[in-house]
Amino acid sequence: MAQREGLGPRGLAAVATLISLGLFQNGMGAKGDAVSCGIVPQAQGRITGGSNSDPGQWPWQVSINYNGEHVCGGSLVSDQWVLSAAHCFPRDHSTSAYEVKLGAHQLDSFSSSMTVRTVAQVISHPSYLQEGSEGDIALLQLSSPVTFSRYIWPICLPAANASFPNGLQCTVTGWGHVAPSVSLQRPRTLQQLEVPLISRETCNCLYNIDANPDEPHFIQQDMLCAGYVKGGKDACQGDSGGPLSCPAGGHWYLAGIVSWGDACGAPNRPGVYTLTSTYASWIQHNVAELQPQVVPHIGESEPDSDLCSNYGALNAAPAWGLARPILLLPLGLTLGLLRPRLEH
Ligand SMILES: *[C@@H]1O[C@H](CO)[C@@H](O)[C@H](O)[C@H]1NC(C)=O
Numbered sequence: 400m401a402q403r404e405g406l407g408p409r410g411l412a413a414v415a416t417l418i419s420l421g422l423f424q425n426g427m428g429a430k431g432d433a434v435s436c437g438i439v440p441q442a443q444g445r446i447t448g449g450s451n452s453d454p455g456q457w458p459w460q461v462s463i464n465y466n467g468e469h470v471c472g473g474s475l476v477s478d479q480w481v482l483s484a485a486h487c488f489p490r491d492h493s494t495s496a497y498e499v500k501l502g503a504h505q506l507d508s509f510s511s512s513m514t515v516r517t518v519a520q521v522i523s524h525p526s527y528l529q530e531g532s533e534g535d536i537a538l539l540q541l542s543s544p545v546t547f548s549r550y551i552w553p554i555c556l557p558a559a560n561a562s563f564p565n566g567l568q569c570t571v572t573g574w575g576h577v578a579p580s581v582s583l584q585r586p587r588t589l590q591q592l593e594v595p596l597i598s599r600e601t602c603n604c605l606y607n608i609d610a611n612p613d614e615p616h617f618i619q620q621d622m623l624c625a626g627y628v629k630g631g632k633d634a635c636q637g638d639s640g641g642p643l644s645c646p647a648g649g650h651w652y653l654a655g656i657v658s659w660g661d662a663c664g665a666p667n668r669p670g671v672y673t674l675t676s677t678y679a680s681w682i683q684h685n686v687a688e689l690q691p692q693v694v695p696h697i698g699e700s701e702p703d704s705d706l707c708s709n710y711g712a713l714n715a716a717p718a719w720g721l722a723r724p725i726l727l728l729p730l731g732l733t734l735g736l737l738r739p740r741l742e743h
Contacts, residue, residue, distance in 0.1 A: 436476075436552075436553045436554060436555040436556075436650065436692065437459075437553070437554045437555035437644075437650035437651035437652060437692075438552070438649070438650060438651070439455070439456060439457075439458065439552070439651070449577070449590060449591075449592045449632055450590070450591060450592075451588040451589070451590065451591075452504070452572060452588065452589045452590065452591040454504040454510075454512070454550065455504075455512075455549045455550045456589075456591070457570075457572045457589060457591065457642070457644065458475075458502070458548075458549065458550050458551055458552035459474045459475040459476070459552060459553055459554035459642060459644075459651075459653075460472060460473075460474065460475075460503075460572050460573070460589060460641060460642060461473045461474065461475055461481055461499050461500060461501050461503075462499070462500040462503050462506060462574060463481075463483060463487060463497060463498075463499055463500075463539075463640060464497065464498040464499075464500065465492065465496055465497055466496050467498075469506055469574055469587075469637065470487060470637070471483055471484065471487035471637070471639045471640035471641070472572070472573045472574065472575070472637075472638055472639065472640045472641025472642070472657065473487075473499065473539065473640050473641065474554050474641065474642040474653050474656070475501060475545070475551065475552070475553045475554065476553050476554060476556055476653065476689060477553055477686075477688060477689055478544040478545055478546075478547065478553070479540055479541050479543070479544045479545070480538060480539065480540055480541070480686055480689060481499055481538070481539040481541065482536065482537070482538060482539075482556075482653060482656060482675070482682075483536075483537050483539060483639075483640030483641075483656065484535045484536065484537060484639050484640035484656050484657065484658055484673065485523040485524055485527035485534060485535045485536055485537045486527070486530065486535055486639065486658070486659075487537065487639055487640045488521045488523055488537050494518050494520065494521050495517070495518075497517070497518045497521070497539075498515055498516065498517055498518070499515065499516050499517075499518060499539065499541060500513060500514075500515050501513065501514050501515070501516070501545055501550075501551045502514055502548065502550035502551040503589070504550070504588065504589055505586040505587055505588050505589075506574055506586070506587035507585045507586035507587050508586045510550075512548060512549075512550035512551070513550075514545060514546075514551070516541040516542050516543060516545065517541075517542040518539050518540065518541065518542065519540040519541065519542045520539070520540045521537055521538070521539055521540075522537060522538040522539075522540075522685050523536075523537040524536045524537065524678065524681065530659065531616065531617070531659060532619075533619045533620070533621045533622070534621065534673075535656070535658045535659070535673045536656055536673045536675070536678050536681075537640075538682065538685055538686060540686075554642060554644060554651050554652065554653045555650050555651065555652045555653065555692045555694075556652070556653055556675065556679065556682060556689060556690070556691040556692060557652045557653065557654060557675055557676040557679065557691060557692065557694050558676065558679055558691040558692055558693045558694060559676055559677075559679040559680060559691065560676070560693070561652065561654075561676040561679075561693075561694035562694070562700075563596055563623075563645050563647075563652075563654050563694070563697065564596070564697055564698045564699060564700040564701070565595075565596050565597060565598045565601075565700040565701060565702075565703045566595050566596060566700075566701060566703065567595065567596045567645055567697060567698075568593050568594070568595055569593070569594055569595075569596060569625055569643050569644060569645040569646075569654055569655070570591055570592065570593050570594070570643070570644050570645075571591070571592050571594055571625065571634045571638065571641065571642070571643050571644075571657060571670065572589055572590065572591045572592075572638075572641055572642060572644070573589070573590060573634060573635075573637065573638030573641040573657065574587050574589060574590065574637060574638070575590075575634065575635045575636050575637025575638030575639070575641075575657075576635040576636045576637050576638075576663065577590070577635065578635065578663065578664065579635065579636070579662050579663050579664075580636075582637070583637075592632055592633075592634070594625040594626045594627070594632070594633075594643070594669075594670065595625060595626075595627075596623065596624070596625050596645075596654075597624040597625060597626065597669050597703060597706065598624075598700065598702075598703050598704075599618050599620075599622065599623070599624065600704065601624075601703045601704055601706050601707050602618045602622075602624035602669055602671070603617065603618045604704070604707035604708075605624075605628060605667040605668065605669065605706070605707050606618065606661065606667070606668065608667045608707070609667070616661060618671060620674075620677070621673060621674050621677040621678070622658065622671050622672065622673060622674055623643070623654065623655045623671070623672045623673070623674040624669040624670065624671055624672070625643060625655065625669060625670055625672060626668075626669030626670045627669065628666065628667060628669070628706050628707075629666055630664045630665050630666035630667070630668065631664050632664055633660060633663045633664040633665075633668075633669070633670050634657045634660065634663065634670045635660075635663035635664070636663070638657045639657050639658065639659075640656060640657060641656070641657045642655075642656070642657075643655030643656065643657065643670075643672045647694050647695050647697050648694075648695035648697075650692070652675075652692070652694055653675050654672070654674070654675060654676070655672025655673060655674060655675060656672055656673040656675060657670065657672060658671050658672050658673045659671050667707075676691070676694075679691040
């Protein structure tokens with residue numbers, strides 16, 4: 400897609416120079432130099448749906464481990480802070496059992512570009528109460544700052560007034576399941592998938608098709624949808640907390656955080672993300688050094704209600720009768736729910 404080429408060869412060369420000069424090693428997130436967030440400091444290929452990424456293609460993607468297992472994704476937003484989803488950090492989980500892997504490409508192979516940090520603190524949004532509630536966002540402070548490289552680089556945080564138009568092609572990345580209950584095969588290469596943004600109204604309309612009245616789903620104000628009405632391509636378990644990266648003006652912005660969905664890749668059930676810009680002031684209030692960026696104007700949203708109105712009667716009947724809502728619960732945590740552990 401054209402959006403992936405927002406940063407021209409000149410920009411890339413400039414970034415490469417800055418990296419080699421070591422200019423971005425400490426100050427990222429401090430006032431003034433944050434404009435270098437959200438660039439991928441290397442040439443890259445085209446994205447197709449649900450494919451292996453290239454090393455260094457999504458350098459803000461991190462893997463969050465709990466007791467040594469990958470459970471969630473996250474996004475690097477400065478040299479010491481990661482954004483993820485609150486549901487990845489249940490209250491009874493000890494912070495000391497978490498680790499963050501940065502610069503990883505294949506989770507099962509060693510790479511010298513990879514580095515690991517423990518977690519100094521987790522700040523979950525106080526309004527997150529349970530699955531599907533608002534506020535599914537958490538800030539993680541790494542035990543010590545990381546050095547930026549072509550494999551480890553922060554993404555831009557969108558300012559509160561950011562608006563990403565419907566239909567914008569964004570990319571979700573993660574090491575999660577490739578289908579419900581089907582885990583990613585070794586060597587677990589980071590997966591990427593292009594997904595168009597869907598308006599909240601249309602997304603609520605879609606989630607009402609074949610809805611189970613006992614388990615209503617509601618796309619709240621702080622949520623963003625992206626994906627395909629037909630299904631088949633979506634984020635899934637283990638992707639939670641990871642980035643929905645959207646391009647604007649030559650930078651990538653953390654438009655959304657993988658939050659939940661109703662199964663993965665089911666028809667009329669696009670992925671639901673926490674709308675990061677809603678929490679710009681909460682983020683700054685907690686971590687003053689994190690500076691949300693004003694997102695350049697990309698274009699107006701066109702109405703997309705036709706995505707939903709084409710369905711209804713025709714498609715309503717059988718296909719989705721068995722559907723039970725499945726949160727994009729991270730691997731391992733899902734097991735944890737079945738066999739609760741108490742840790743303090
Ligand atoms: C967002 O706010 C900034 C100033 O803080 C302003 O320059 C920009 O035009 C605003 N963008 C939109 C889309 O309103």
